[in-house]
Amino acid sequence: MNSTAYTKGYYLTDGIYLEWATFVKAFSCLEDPKRKLFKERQESARKDFEWVFGVLQSRWTIVRGPARYWYKKKLKQIMLVCIVLHNMIVEYERGHVTNWYNDEGDEAAQPIYGSNRGFQDYLRTNSELRDTQVHHQLRVDLVEHIWRQYNNNP
Numbered sequence: 001m002n003s004t005a006y007t008k009g010y011y012l013t014d015g016i017y018l019e020w021a022t023f024v025k026a027f028s029c030l031e032d033p034k035r036k037l038f039k040e041r042q043e044s045a046r047k048d049f050e051w052v053f054g055v056l057q058s059r060w061t062i063v064r065g066p067a068r069y070w071y072k073k074k075l076k077q078i079m080l081v082c083i084v085l086h087n088m089i090v091e092y093e094r095g096h097v098t099n100w101y102n103d104e105g106d107e108a109a110q111p112i113y114g115s116n117r118g119f120q121d122y123l124r125t126n127s128e129l130r131d132t133q134v135h136h137q138l139r140v141d142l143v144e145h146i147w148r149q150y151n152n153n154p
Helices: 033-059 072-094 116-129 132-150
Strands: 011-013 023-025
Touching: 011 033, 023 132, 033 072, 033 132
Parallel strands: 011 023
Antiparallel strands: none
């Protein structure tokens, strides 16, 4: 985005979160029309996601718990299972029952035992997540990206 390569996803947050590389906070000063547009879009998207996670958290206790030390693949599987189960319940309650099955032949998860290298990778990743420079640059790039889209100027 804007000639900057980002390797991690990000979360839309409000002002209480730290300035980490994966958190995108809204701006408090809205004198600039670009920042004002960004804040409107960011808050709208954040509210949608908060509502979705609120629904999932009300149904599935596992979504409420801390997940910082879980593997990304496992978190993805848990979220997908919760979403699929939620959708199945909604369809069942509406009287629309669908046959749900996995025809991809996914293997069961295997336990991963710790090693010193894994811990070093964890420390490196944790340091990258706390990078405030990446946080600020990502926010600037997102503002510019949204502004160009809004003005139909790719």
